[in-house]
Amino acid sequence: MYDVHVVGGGPAGCFAGIGALVSGKKVLLSEEHGQIGEPEACSGLISRSGLESLKPYVDYKKIYLNTITSARIISGKKEFIIRPKEEIAILVSRCELDKLAAQSFEQQGGALSLGKKVTRNFSAKSIIGADGPASAVADYFGFPKISSYVACMQGNFKFACDDPHQTSIYLSGKDFPGFFGWAIPIDESHAKIGVGVSLPKHPIAHYKRFLARLGVASKPESEFAAVIPTSVRKRTAMQKNGYSILLAGDSAGQVKATTGGGIFFGAQCGMLAGKNSGAPQEYEREWKGKYGLDLALHKQFRTFLNMNGGEPHPLLLSAAKSFFFEDLLSERGKMDRWGQMLTPSILSDYTKIVAQKITGASK
Ligand SMILES: Cc1cc2nc3c(=O)[nH]c(=O)nc-3n(C[C@H](O)[C@H](O)[C@H](O)COP(=O)(O)OP(=O)(O)OC[C@H]3O[C@@H](n4cnc5c(N)ncnc54)[C@H](O)[C@@H]3O)c2cc1C
Incomplete structure (x- = not known):
């Protein structure tokens, strides 16, 4: 019945669906949860240029929470402040971003199936696995494994922010081995506070120590734990058993290994997967040609930082x-x-x- 079956209704899946529809395909998108965007497991901080590139489908002004104009990087007693002239970041409601993307997909004629996990009963010969960091599609078809992940915990807390437009990034090989701690202001008195550590380490003890260090005593208004891939799969597309399978977003490891940000690359590569659905080689060539160098540079810098546990010398x-x-x-x-x-x-x-x-x- 369908030309393309997209598995996963996050940003990569919704934009893959849109990309396939734009190129004239009949598309089914399956999301295992009963609602798109829930539960939310992301900070929702994206470059304004990245959001602008999605604007034909998602009007970020509708889901805006805050503008971030500078980043304070703290490592031991040293600080480094970046105040970008142009590259401003926007904090959006991630749950609402996914919902708007799914609405755009449906408005363009895509079919959405909610509340059913898809692991093998595919509805088309052309499949796009956009099913997140623990991709069942990638496992089922035997794609090479992703070689590194970080495990994260984040909560929304009442928190007095000195500068409500400055995000803080804490680097320490001991406190956040292999990654970092963060406080992203939502407004003057609320922030998203979280930590990430390289798997197989567990983040909970690091998270509690970080909250104590920042003097956060209140209970979180919401909280979650989740993993982020920090390396690209060696292969992200193949033909097998009569199927053409393309992976996009976290399932492909298309994430910045420096910060764990994956919405921009997931959405862009998702769109390319949709456009090239049924053509694995073309997809792999096109996304690597456009974004391979960017992701490789983020990975190199992460590898360099992790030589000292995740902390700059x-x-x-x-x-x-x-x-x-x-x-x-x-x-x-x-x-x-x-x-x-x-x-x-x-x-x-x-x-x-x-x-x-x-x-x-x-x-
Ligand atoms: C703590 C934390 C903070 C982050 N903050 C940011 C940030 O500020 N900015 C940023 O750019 N990125 C951030 N990220 C990363 C970002 O969340 C991911 O890169 C992004 O969600 C990837 O999108 P995706 O569509 O590939 O995967 P996902 O968003 O994981 O979507 C996959 C979807 O597939 C569904 N699914 C999974 N398996 C199946 C199945 N078998 N059948 C049907 N449905 C299935 C899932 O329910 C899910 O909805 C953060 C991640 C974490 C953990």
Whole structure:
């Protein structure tokens, strides 16, 4: 009955469904939960440029919670503040984002099936596995395993935020081995506070210690635990037993290994999976060509940080400050598309920043 069966109704699945519909396919999207977007297991922080790219389908102004204009990175006694000129982040309701994406999918003629887990009874020969980090579709068809995950806990707390538009990131190999702790303001008096640690470590003790360190004594208004893949699967598409199977989003490991952010890449690669449904090689070639370098650079930086347990070497932050990297990142930093920072013009920008700082300091 259907040309394409998308398994999973998160951002990757909804945008895969939209991508397939746009290219004229008849699409079924199956979500195991009774409602799209629930339960919510995400902070919902996305670059404004990323949200703009989804705007034809999801109007983020309807799901807006807060604007984040700077990031304070704390490592031991050292701090590093990035105030991006352009690359501002927006905090949205993640649950509502998924709902709006699913509505767009249905408005374009897609069929939605809720409340049924799909592990093998597929409704089309062309399948898109967008079923999250523990993908049953990937397991069923024998895709190579994802080699690294982080385990996270996050709660929404009453929390006095000094700057309600500044997110704080805590790096420490001992407190957050392999990842980091965060506090993302929702408004002046509420924040999303969480930690991530490399699996197989468990986050609970780290989470409790972090809440104590921040002086959070109140009970969370909501709380969850979830995992994030921090490496891309070696293979994300194949033909097998008469099926064409494409993986998108967390199921493919299309996540920034630096921060665990996966909405932008999941949605974009989902759209490409939909467009290339039935054509595994084309899909793998297209998504890697567009986003492979970005994800590889995030992974390289994560690997570098994890050489010291997830914490920059103390000398690194001093060096980064001394060489004005804060200014360079504020001027030209990108949240998602790190590959776009590798341009010759960035070197010239950097030279200008250093020259301005040196002449400014000598005046
Ligand atoms: C603590 C935490 C904070 C995060 N914060 C951010 C953030 O601020 N910004 C950001 O960009 N990313 C963030 N992420 C990552 C982001 O949540 C994921 O990368 C994103 O959800 C991936 O989308 P997806 O559609 O691939 O998978 P999912 O969102 O996991 O969606 C998969 C869907 O498939 C369904 N499903 C699973 N198996 C089946 C099955 N067999 N049959 C039918 N349905 C099935 C699930 O119910 C789910 O709805 C965070 C993650 C965590 C854990």
